[in-house]
Amino acid sequence: MRAAWIIAKNVIEESIRKKEIYVLFILSVAMMSVVAMASFFSLTGLIKYFTELSFLIITYITVIIAVVVGARQVPTELNSRTIYPLMAKPLKRSEFIIGKWLGTSLISIFCFLVFEGIFIVLLFSKGSGISCILIQGIFLHILQIMLISSIVICLSTFMTNAANATVSILYFILGYWIGKAISDALDNCGAFLAWILRSINYILPHLDYFDLSKKIVHQWQPVPAWVIITVMIYAVVYISIFLLIGTLKFQRKQL
Amino acid sequence: MEPVIEIRNLHAEYRAGREKTIALKGITLSAYKGEIFGFIGPNGAGKTTTINILLGFMYPTNGNAVIFGEKSSSLKNRFRIGYLPEIAYYYPFLTPFKILTMYGKLFRIDKAILNNRIDSVLATVGLTEKKNTPVRNLSKGMSQRLGLAQAIINDPEVLILDEPNSGLDPIGKREMRDIILGLKNKGKTIFFSSHQLSEVELICDRVGIIDRGQILKTEKLDQIVGKIHTKQTVLEDIFIRMIKDKRT
Amino acid sequence: MKGKEAQRHRGTEFLLCAFATLCLCALLLEIPLQFYHYSAVSSVSAIPGGEIISKVLGGVFSGSADLLWLKTDEYLHKGVTEHSHCHILEEAGIGGHAQHKHEHNHKHKETDHRHELKYNRLDMLFAKLEYNLKPNITEHLHSKREDELMPWFKLTTMFNPHHVRAYAVGGYWLAYRLGKIDEAIKFMKEGIENNPDGYQISTQMGIVYFSRLKNYKKAQYYFEKALKSQAKMDEYDKAGILRFLAFSHKFQGHTQKAIDCYKQVLSLFPENKRAVQIITRWEQSKE
Known part of the structure; x- marks a missing residue:
């Protein structure tokens, strides 16, 4: 795993040197500031609206960072031929994939935590504070970033940059609706179609399980610990599956 | 003599959609301990494909490649191999020092030893002054030297060099030749692919000639050239004659 | 070069696949694209092909406005929206609002065993997770925090200035629940300017003048304006x-x-x- 960590550090170093993260950072801070400063009908202390929109901005910007950083990892290594000296070293292909995922996840999580820090500062300035459910929400979101990074890295082993980014973002949007869409469809379909739909429901990861934003916004009580643990196991299972698929695909790849 | 690299009946093909291109048609060759083996052939002959299989970048359709008696691409072997790719590109945002540190760590070299090793290899390839210059600011020749530096960072027993002179000026070629000969003197086995025959002629002990995925000859350089020839264009003449004969 | 071309080709293929997936999902989710009408960008129709552009962009804007409008309802009920797995929990008798529904449906369930066989333990686990991760018990917004609804009314009208209901209901909340009469009048005036035929806004405006400000002359003006509206009125x-x-x-x-x-x-x-x-x-x- 030491080799994977070396690859991860390289991903982080590369990402820090690229402009896109800084552009996205400025964009998100600007958007959050606009949301914080916006005034509606001379009302003051609007926390829920600010929390909801800030969470939305942070979620999307972080996912864009994960997708932008993750999607280019394997194709760029191949196109720029940097992969050849690297793979001639004592580095397993699985370590390469895990390293790429780890690096993508860490840089995205770091950005997410910075955004959350800014959000919390703004929240304090509005007279609110940190709640237990907010911490749970941040934790689940970190799991979601790791899951999305694993999907992006898996796809980057056989897709081009643009195709990967499109599919990943599309899945990120649809991943929230899979459960509901399938559940609705199940009520009006035959046994065979129902079997197929339910299989899809089990196979595809539900990204909405990592989203506590509504409970945070509407100041609900914290979620029971068993739920957080189950979601954590759920994330670990899917991350392992995607990394395994990515590794198998990359192992079969002729460089 | 003890063979270090053994390639037996190696077949390989490329697929682009439904199109299939046969790259290697059952090549067999060996490189022995302490020698410089020149692997020569025209462009597209299958030199890089052979090297790619040796390093595990590609999978053969048939046959096998062995280094130190086990599968050439095994993890264990990679600790003993150094590789210089034909066109060497390195992370442009890193400096030679950071690149060598990263590769050195992959070889699990201890940090204190690694720092000394980096200074030593940078001195060997003449890049000491550019230690902290980002790769994007290095010239092509310097990049090629950096390529050689990363290939020897683990003090390998076998060096696989794919077109090491590509893109180098005459001075660069001379320096590269001296470095390779220096490594040979240290007892390293060098597998060296090139189509610059004059270079091969000057440093190789044995050569293998490959064309269209087939080995035409594998012999000691002086046996191929024969005693009747004396000047440096000799290998080139023989090579061209051999290729022409085969194709006609 | 060949490799690069093949890669580009593959990229195009994937983009097409992604587009096809998007269309399929729109069908699956039953997004009523056909009902979206251009509103905020109607001026685009003045340019060649503008009709199509305005339909597409208008759809996006009015669709966004509709989502923002739904937010007001979500806020009113402490974030509760429709659950995908609620019916599974209802059958198992889990959850707050599910419980009374469970009692209500009990008779029906006794005669219909099909659903009881339909869900397995994994379904139940998914449903329980969802139940715990999302707001699950309908609770009306506490009166002290009713102001939290207001940004969504404003944003709805920013995305779709022809959203008559947002102006009318927003005006009502401002004037009656939050006591911000001046803001309510300003907001509804903007609504009337954007929707001269939106009789609901004129009516609401008239009611504010009538009951809050006791300005019967102004109230009369807005009620008459509402009656002159060309819009369909029951x-x-x-x-x-x-x-x-x-x-x-x-x-x-x-x-x-x-x-x-x-x-x-x-x-x-x-x-x-x-x-x-x-x-x-x-x-x-x-x-």
């Missing part, structure tokens, strides 16, 4: 406006005009005894 709405108009006239001392208004109410609902009583009372007071 007879209940019309009768309601006429009643308010009648009282606006009455409080200004124009009893005959007030009676005329109530007569119109009576023409719409001839059985309305209350209208008859009021007309009789006002007729007598006039004498």
Whole structure:
């Protein structure tokens, strides 16, 4: 795993040197500031609206960072031929994939935590504070970033940059609706179609399980610990599956 | 003599959609301990494909490649191999020092030893002054030297060099030749692919000639050239004659 | 070069696949794209091909406005929206609002065993997770935090200035629940400017002048404006406006005009005894 960590550090170093993260950072801070400063009908202390929109901005910007950083990892290594000296070293292909995922996840999580820090500062300035459910929400979101990074890295082993980014973002949007869409469809379909739909429901990861934003916004009580643990196991299972698929695909790849 | 690299009946093909291109048609060759083996052939002959299989970048359709008696691409072997790719590109945002540190760590070299090793290899390839210059600011020749530096960072027993002179000026070629000969003197086995025959002629002990995925000859350089020839264009003449004969 | 071309080709293929997936998902989610009408960008139709552009962009804007409008409802119910797995929990009798539904459906369940067999333990686990991760018990927004609804009314109208309901309901909340009369009038004036035929906004404006500011002249003006609207209006709405108009006239001392208004109410609902009583009372007071 030491080799994977070396690859991860390289991903982080590369990402820090690229402009896109800084552009996205400025964009998100600007958007959050606009949301914080916006005034509606001379009302003051609007926390829920600010929390909801800030969470939305942070979620999307972080996912864009994960997708932008993750999607280019394997194709760029191949196109720029940097992969050849690297793979001639004592580095397993699985370590390469895990390293790429780890690096993508860490840089995205770091950005997410910075955004959350800014959000919390703004929240304090509005007279609110940190709640237990907010911490749970941040934790689940970190799991979601790791899951999305694993999907992006898996796809980057056989897709081009643009195709990967499109599919990943599309899945990120649809991943929230899979459960509901399938559940609705199940009520009006035959046994065979129902079997197929339910299989899809089990196979595809539900990204909405990592989203506590509504409970945070509407100041609900914290979620029971068993739920957080189950979601954590759920994330670990899917991350392992995607990394395994990515590794198998990359192992079969002729460089 | 003890063979270090053994390639037996190696077949390989490329697929682009439904199109299939046969790259290697059952090549067999060996490189022995302490020698410089020149692997020569025209462009597209299958030199890089052979090297790619040796390093595990590609999978053969048939046959096998062995280094130190086990599968050439095994993890264990990679600790003993150094590789210089034909066109060497390195992370442009890193400096030679950071690149060598990263590769050195992959070889699990201890940090204190690694720092000394980096200074030593940078001195060997003449890049000491550019230690902290980002790769994007290095010239092509310097990049090629950096390529050689990363290939020897683990003090390998076998060096696989794919077109090491590509893109180098005459001075660069001379320096590269001296470095390779220096490594040979240290007892390293060098597998060296090139189509610059004059270079091969000057440093190789044995050569293998490959064309269209087939080995035409594998012999000691002086046996191929024969005693009747004396000047440096000799290998080139023989090579061209051999290729022409085969194709006609 | 060949490799690069093949890669580009593959990229195009994937983009097409992604587009196809998007269309499929739109079908699956039953997004009613056909009902989206261009609104905020109607001026685009002046340029060649603008009709299509405005339909597409208008769809995006009005669709966003609709989502923002739904937010107001979500806020009103402490973030509760429809659950995908609620029906599974209902059958298992888990959860707050599920419980009373469970009792309600109990009789029906006894006769229908199909659903009981339909869900397995994994379904139940998913449903329980979802139940715990999302707001699950409908609870009305605490009156002190009703101001939290207001940004969504404003944002809805920013995305779709023709969202009449957002102006009307927003105006009501501002004036009646938050006591911000001036802001309510300003907001609804903007709504009337953008929607001259939006009789609901004029009516709401009239009600604010009538009941909050006791400015019957202004109230009369807005009720009359609402009645002149070309928009389709059902007879209940019309009768309601006429009643308010009648009282606006009455409080200004124009009893005959007030009676005329109530007569119109009576023409719409001839059985309305209350209208008859009021007309009789006002007729007598006039004498």
